[in-house]
Amino acid sequence: MRVLVLGGDGYLGWPTALHLSARGHEVAVLDNLARRQYDTELGTSSLVPIRDLSDRVDAWSRVSGRSITSYVGDLVDFNFLSGVVEQFAPQAIVHFGEQRSAPYSMIDRDHAVYTQTNNLVGTLNLIYAIAVNDPNIHLVKLGTMGEYGTPNIDIEEGFIEITHNGRTDTLPFPKQPGSFYHLSKVHDSHNIAFACRVWGLRATDLNQGIVYGQETPETTLHPDLATRLDYDAVFGTVLNRFIVQAVTGSPLTVYGKGRQTRGMLNICDTLACVELALLSPAEIGEFRVFNQFTESFSINEMAALVVEALPGSHTIDHLPDPRVEAEDHYYRAAHTKLLDLGLSPHLLDGEVIRGIASVVETHRQLVDPSVMRPLVDWRSVTTGAQPPPASPWLRAGQTLVESPNEFSFRSL
Amino acid sequence: MRVLVLGGDGYLGWPTALHLSARGHEVAVLDNLARRQYDTELGTSSLVPIRDLSDRVDAWSRVSGRSITSYVGDLVDFNFLSGVVEQFAPQAIVHFGEQRSAPYSMIDRDHAVYTQTNNLVGTLNLIYAIAVNDPNIHLVKLGTMGEYGTPNIDIEEGFIEITHNGRTDTLPFPKQPGSFYHLSKVHDSHNIAFACRVWGLRATDLNQGIVYGQETPETTLHPDLATRLDYDAVFGTVLNRFIVQAVTGSPLTVYGKGRQTRGMLNICDTLACVELALLSPAEIGEFRVFNQFTESFSINEMAALVVEALPGSHTIDHLPDPRVEAEDHYYRAAHTKLLDLGLSPHLLDGEVIRGIASVVETHRQLVDPSVMRPLVDWRSVTTGAQPPPASPWLRAGQTLVESPNEFSFRSL
Numbered sequence: 001m002r003v004l005v006l007g008g009d010g011y012l013g014w015p016t017a018l019h020l021s022a023r024g025h026e027v028a029v030l031d032n033l034a035r036r037q038y039d040t041e042l043g044t045s046s047l048v049p050i051r052d053l054s055d056r057v058d059a060w061s062r063v064s065g066r067s068i069t070s071y072v073g074d075l076v077d078f079n080f081l082s083g084v085v086e087q088f089a090p091q092a093i094v095h096f097g098e099q100r101s102a103p104y105s106m107i108d109r110d111h112a113v114y115t116q117t118n119n120l121v122g123t124l125n126l127i128y129a130i131a132v133n134d135p136n137i138h139l140v141k142l143g144t145m146g147e148y149g150t151p152n153i154d155i156e157e158g159f160i161e162i163t164h165n166g167r168t169d170t171l172p173f174p175k176q177p178g179s180f181y182h183l184s185k186v187h188d189s190h191n192i193a194f195a196c197r198v199w200g201l202r203a204t205d206l207n208q209g210i211v212y213g214q215e216t217p218e219t220t221l222h223p224d225l226a227t228r229l230d231y232d233a234v235f236g237t238v239l240n241r242f243i244v245q246a247v248t249g250s251p252l253t254v255y256g257k258g259r260q261t262r263g264m265l266n267i268c269d270t271l272a273c274v275e276l277a278l279l280s281p282a283e284i285g286e287f288r289v290f291n292q293f294t295e296s297f298s299i300n301e302m303a304a305l306v307v308e309a310l311p312g313s314h315t316i317d318h319l320p321d322p323r324v325e326a327e328d329h330y331y332r333a334a335h336t337k338l339l340d341l342g343l344s345p346h347l348l349d350g351e352v353i354r355g356i357a358s359v360v361e362t363h364r365q366l367v368d369p370s371v372m373r374p375l376v377d378w379r380s381v382t383t384g385a386q387p388p389p390a391s392p393w394l395r396a397g398q399t400l401v402e403s404p405n406e407f408s409f410r411s412l
Numbered sequence: 413m414r415v416l417v418l419g420g421d422g423y424l425g426w427p428t429a430l431h432l433s434a435r436g437h438e439v440a441v442l443d444n445l446a447r448r449q450y451d452t453e454l455g456t457s458s459l460v461p462i463r464d465l466s467d468r469v470d471a472w473s474r475v476s477g478r479s480i481t482s483y484v485g486d487l488v489d490f491n492f493l494s495g496v497v498e499q500f501a502p503q504a505i506v507h508f509g510e511q512r513s514a515p516y517s518m519i520d521r522d523h524a525v526y527t528q529t530n531n532l533v534g535t536l537n538l539i540y541a542i543a544v545n546d547p548n549i550h551l552v553k554l555g556t557m558g559e560y561g562t563p564n565i566d567i568e569e570g571f572i573e574i575t576h577n578g579r580t581d582t583l584p585f586p587k588q589p590g591s592f593y594h595l596s597k598v599h600d601s602h603n604i605a606f607a608c609r610v611w612g613l614r615a616t617d618l619n620q621g622i623v624y625g626q627e628t629p630e631t632t633l634h635p636d637l638a639t640r641l642d643y644d645a646v647f648g649t650v651l652n653r654f655i656v657q658a659v660t661g662s663p664l665t666v667y668g669k670g671r672q673t674r675g676m677l678n679i680c681d682t683l684a685c686v687e688l689a690l691l692s693p694a695e696i697g698e699f700r701v702f703n704q705f706t707e708s709f710s711i712n713e714m715a716a717l718v719v720e721a722l723p724g725s726h727t728i729d730h731l732p733d734p735r736v737e738a739e740d741h742y743y744r745a746a747h748t749k750l751l752d753l754g755l756s757p758h759l760l761d762g763e764v765i766r767g768i769a770s771v772v773e774t775h776r777q778l779v780d781p782s783v784m785r786p787l788v789d790w791r792s793v794t795t796g797a798q799p800p801p802a803s804p805w806l807r808a809g810q811t812l813v814e815s816p817n818e819f820s821f822r823s824l
Contacts, residue, residue, distance in 0.1 A: 078521060078795060109490060109540040116536065117529055120599075124528065124592075128521040131793040152581035153574060162565060162574055162586075167742070169564035171586035174574075175602065180536075183606060187532075187599040190587065194595060198736040198790055324610040330579070378610055381543040383490060
């Protein structure tokens with residue numbers, strides 16, 4: 001199968017591309033390298049050193065004898081995107097190409113607007129590029145379990161049958177996302193569902209849980225094939241961060257009560273799920289939703305697993321929750337559709353945690369503890385660091401008073 | 413009350429500003445005059461001549477002795493918007509300032525992306541401007557009944573109690589919008605609900621039906637105070653268009669079977685509803701939704717009302733439906749909250765239709781029948797009229813093949 005992986009230079013996009021290539025698919029990646037720019041902006045970097053995209057692709061060619069085509073450019077540039085889709089002529093497109101951090105989207109107005117416009121316009125361009133080039137292309141879009149929020153009823157996979165005043169319909173599951181990032185994914189889901197309905201596109205929305213782990217069968221073939229390991233408070237996913245904290249003797253930072261419960265999955269299961277979705281594509285005109293996680297844990301449970309798995313004594317710091325979220329809530333979410341397609345989950349246990357810890361141990365001299373402090377506060381409203389431009393629109397006699405522009409990072 | 417009306421130069425924004433000013437509120441309008449640019453782009457114009465914003469404001473001052481402050485600028489420019497909010501210091505902001513036409517959003521990719529980014533970024537900027545300047549400002553946001561689509565159950569006002577697997581929660585009503593424009597309103601609703609939850613903003617989302625009529629008690633005080641009357645296939649609302657067609661002896665153009673049923677309201681009720689919402693503001697942190705319409709009609713019923721009310725013989729043309737929508741569907745939507753606040757509806761009858769027809773009669777020599785043809789086709793996918801820019805991102809040896817760029821207007 002010919003598969004184009006958008007965001008193919010990222011934490012999950014790159015190992016997905018390798019996995020699909022190893023399994024014999026013809027793979028191209030498209031990326032604007034924005035994730036590397038966020039590192040520069042935030043003063044962070046992957047704990048495991050990663051190579052440039054062109055070096056990675058070359059290394060894969062040497063190691064596997066297989067080639068991955070790379071396109072460097074922006075989904076927001078429609079003509080670039082559409083040109084790639086026409087030239088590579090994929091049968092499926094896997095879309096990881098979005099700004100994926102909730103805290104990043106909550107830094108200030110600039111980052112909120114960037115996140116929503118980047119994700120929304122990229123995905124709008126994508127559905128147009130598919131529609132004009134080949135409506136048969138199967139779009140496999142990465143969403144998030146965070147689209148649902150934490151309703152007080154069971155979460156279903158995308159749709160729910162509702163009986164109301166004696167009538168029944170199956171409708172999109174109501175969404176209560178918890179950040180401007182999560183909101184951008186809800187916007188995407190609505191836009192894609194519409195494109196399937198109106199233009200007969202076929203799409204699978206993978207509402208993914210929180211991913212942990214860094215090694216896959218392909219990335220470990222050579223150091224130049226490694227994917228990112230993020231542990232900072234903005235882009236690091238929580239289990240990876242806990243393990244870095246435990247290995248380096250820092251307290252594990254739990255936000256609030258720690259009873260927030262979320263769906264989780266191993267990085268290897270991400271790759272398997274994407275391939276399963278590709279091999280059993282959505283029908284023409286179908287917008288289907290899979291909840292892509294294998295287990296649910298509360299933050300406290302994750303911290304306890306790490307403490308138990310790793311030698312030494314560890315402390316847990318309960319910090320004030322910088323997010324606005326229910327700290328005690330019901331959580332039960334369906335996730336049977338990928339299992340029905342044949343997923344064999346890699347479950348979380350001490351051995352998995354010790355495996356990640358050994359990767360961290362190898363690079364522990366690179367750990368920067370300062371980046372793990374949660375400095376982005378959901379409740380703090382600031383508007384951005386840029387100086388205000390001149391406002392030619394104001395009428396004579398009016399004055400423009402500058403709005404507060406202090407940076408939003410709260411010191412702990 | 414100090415009220416800032418965004419989009420205050422538009423079809424409904426202008427008469428709302430006049431109404432609030434006449435009722436003794438201190439009113440400012442903010443507008444980027446985009447609606448007038450759409451006319452230039454589409455080769456259309458209001459059937460009733462309208463004056464420039466500055467002339468309208470001057471006329472109101474002469475006629476009423478009251479002043480309306482005007483700010484010309486773009487909601488997408490945060491510093492402009494925030495400066496206005498700080499300077500005018502409103503207690504409430506009425507937000508009509510969005511691209512409001514479903515067909516316009518469906519012209520091609522450029523118009524879809526414009527509509528969604530314009531509406532989304534303007535509203536994001538607005539919630540930030542409120543949050544940083546004065547979180548107590550009551551946001552009264554114009555949404556649309558089209559956010560709901562046509563589910564096979566009763567539509568409630570924004571939220572629905574769902575019992576599922578033995579548990580119950582009240583959740584956002586599922587949305588199935590039918591165009592990129594309607595989708596933009598759904599995106600806005602999710603973003604605003606989040607801002608209320610996280611920052612304690614107070615907002616009323618008015619999910620408005622299709623508005624008809626052109627005269628209000630204030631706009632008829634002087635010809636320079638008139639608001640728009642649109643009858644074209646892109647911006648004209650359906651009842652206004654039927655009346656223009658009937659008066660000028662053109663066939664009434666019904667799309668598809670004409671059994672599509674929608675909530676409707678008189679322009680005077682729009683003004684009353686906005687004021688009722690302002691006078692009973694949402695609580696701090698509350699995101700409330702009112703369904704703002706007074707009666708439901710199918711397209712066929714509307715056409716029949718016009719035929720019956722106006723003298724002469726009229727023909728009805730059933731054109732192929734350019735939209736993708738259910739032509740036969742269940743439709744029952746709650747709309748009691750505004751009635752509970754005291755709304756006395758102006759219902760649709762022959763006299764109302766003859767009133768609008770007499771306005772049309774006055775300007776009938778200005779009618780351009782060609783603009784009433786529905787040339788925007790939901791099923792036609794085109795990408796825009798701009799030439800593709802150079803793509804510096806393509807690697808050496810790659811070529812960019814231009815995507816189809818023909819314009820999307822389908823001739824009937």
